[in-house]
Amino acid sequence: MAYFPDIPKIRYEGPTSKNPFSFKHYNPDQLIEGKTMRDHMRFAAAYWHVMRNGLSDPFGGPTALMPWDDQSDSVDNALRRADVFFEFLDKIDIQYYCFHDRDIAPELNDLAKSNAALEKVTDHLKDLQQANNKKLLWGTACLFSHPRYSQGAGTSPSADVFAYGAAQVKAAMDATLKLGGEGYTFWGGREGYATLLNTDMKRELDHLAALLHLAVDYAKKIGFKGQFYIEPKPREPSTHQYDSDSAACLNFLREYGLLDSFKLNLETNHATLAGHTMLHEMTVALGADALGSIDANQGDELIGWDTDQFPTDLYLTTGIMQKVLEMGGFTTGGLNFDAKRRRESHEPEDLFHAHIGGMDAFARGLKAAAAIRADGRLDGFITKRYDSWNSGIGAKIENKMVSLDEISNYALGNGEPVIGSGRQEMLENLLNEFI
Ligand code: XLS
Numbered sequence: 314m315a316y317f318p319d320i321p322k323i324r325y326e327g328p329t330s331k332n333p334f335s336f337k338h339y340n341p342d343q344l345i346e347g348k349t350m351r352d353h354m355r356f357a358a359a360y361w362h363v364m365r366n367g368l369s370d371p372f373g374g375p376t377a378l379m380p381w382d383d384q385s386d387s388v389d390n391a392l393r394r395a396d397v398f399f400e401f402l403d404k405i406d407i408q409y410y411c412f413h414d415r416d417i418a419p420e421l422n423d424l425a426k427s428n429a430a431l432e433k434v435t436d437h438l439k440d441l442q443q444a445n446n447k448k449l450l451w452g453t454a455c456l457f458s459h460p461r462y463s464q465g466a467g468t469s470p471s472a473d474v475f476a477y478g479a480a481q482v483k484a485a486m487d488a489t490l491k492l493g494g495e496g497y498t499f500w501g502g503r504e505g506y507a508t509l510l511n512t513d514m515k516r517e518l519d520h521l522a523a524l525l526h527l528a529v530d531y532a533k534k535i536g537f538k539g540q541f542y543i544e545p546k547p548r549e550p551s552t553h554q555y556d557s558d559s560a561a562c563l564n565f566l567r568e569y570g571l572l573d574s575f576k577l578n579l580e581t582n583h584a585t586l587a588g589h590t591m592l593h594e595m596t597v598a599l600g601a602d603a604l605g606s607i608d609a610n611q612g613d614e615l616i617g618w619d620t621d622q623f624p625t626d627l628y629l630t631t632g633i634m635q636k637v638l639e640m641g642g643f644t645t646g647g648l649n650f651d652a653k654r655r656r657e658s659h660e661p662e663d664l665f666h667a668h669i670g671g672m673d674a675f676a677r678g679l680k681a682a683a684a685i686r687a688d689g690r691l692d693g694f695i696t697k698r699y700d701s702w703n704s705g706i707g708a709k710i711e712n713k714m715v716s717l718d719e720i721s722n723y724a725l726g727n728g729e730p731v732i733g734s735g736r737q738e739m740l741e742n743l744l745n746e747f748i
Pocket residue numbers: 413453498500544546580608619651
């Protein structure tokens with residue numbers, strides 16, 4: 314059955330093609346730095362946005378046309394959606410996907426029934442993965458939509474809510490293992506607070522850490538070898554979320570002895586909500602060897618919320634790919650399009666335009682990033698800028714071979730230091746040579 318009858322399989326046709334249903338830059342088999350584009354990118358589609366996002370906004374209901382979806386909570390409807398999704402993955406040529414338990418299967422009126430529905434749907438997903446040669450990048454549990462989580466899941470004031478959430482995590486981890494998932498993500502949508510007047514922050518953080526430790530222990534028990542991720546976001550829905558940015562997450566993981574078990578899944582629009590750039594967030598994570606995976610999207614500077622737009626900004630994609638190449642590439646992670654169409658783009662074919670655009674933007678970013686690296690001037694500039702640390706007093710300080718007295722004597726005898734220009738504008742011009 315073809316749910317997208319008018320959409321062809323999307324193929325690379327090169328930059329001169331005028332066919333909107335083609336890749337102009339994403340050429341999956343093209344080698345860059347000795348690796349195919351496909352393997353560099355490890356693109357993933359987000360089940361929640363592709364199949365479950367009706368495109369409503371705070372002022373109006375859903376607009377997306379989903380002729381295959383009867384809007385019921387039935388398992389049949391969920392199974393049919395999975396068929397549609399795999400036709401989409403096949404036609405768009407994306408190899409990975411990500412899900413929340415509640416996007417792929419319905420939440421029914423008791424936990425055992427919800428678990429049984431999840432079992433049925435994941436059996437089907439497993440068959441579809443095999444038949445279509447597709448893989449699961451990561452799974453996660455939705456611990457933020459249901460009213461029971463309105464005051465948090467891992468950080469709920471209610472131990473019973475914590476237990477319900479933990480049970481959902483267990484089932485979602487079982488599902489992820491069954492589907493060969495390469496990772497498992499925690500995004501704490503409600504793990505924060507609305508007001509400190511009613512909140513015991515320290516206790517809530519202890520509980521959140523307890524949930525993550527329970528998951529790590531359970532992974533060992535069931536033989537789940539995938540990578541755990543924590544996904545920072547500062548706010549929305551909560552007023553303040555505990556996992557607010559890379560630095561806050563790293564501190565939390567370190568404080569609670571979880572840094573060996575977790576890496577970060579960084580999302581562009583979350584970085585900007587935190588008042589940072591995505592490159593800042595990636596650089597912080599890289600410094601701690603904790604850059605795991607990316608939720609690829611971009612925000613709107615004029616709107617203060619998580620607009621989750623498809624990434625089209627070439628400076629952004631170039632910067633991201635520079636960092637990914639610098640890290641030596643993804644291992645378990647990838648580029649997951651945690652992105653949705655605008656409310657006006659309500660036709661099924663818009664799903665294709667959106668993903669094609671994101672994939673081509675990242676392909677251009679990858680090519681530009683590789684060219685910048687091959688050129689070497691940018692890296693060379695940074696290396697040279699820190700030259701004074703390679704010998705003399707700089708090397709002694711780095712190697713902890715001098716005391717403050719000795720450094721003081723050095724400075725007294727050295728006169729006023731002379732420093733070179735940061736050359737920001739020259740470097741911006743240099744970057745523009747490649748975009
Ligand atoms: C929401 C988050 C969410 C996570 C998965 O803003 O990005 O989609 O990626 O729970």
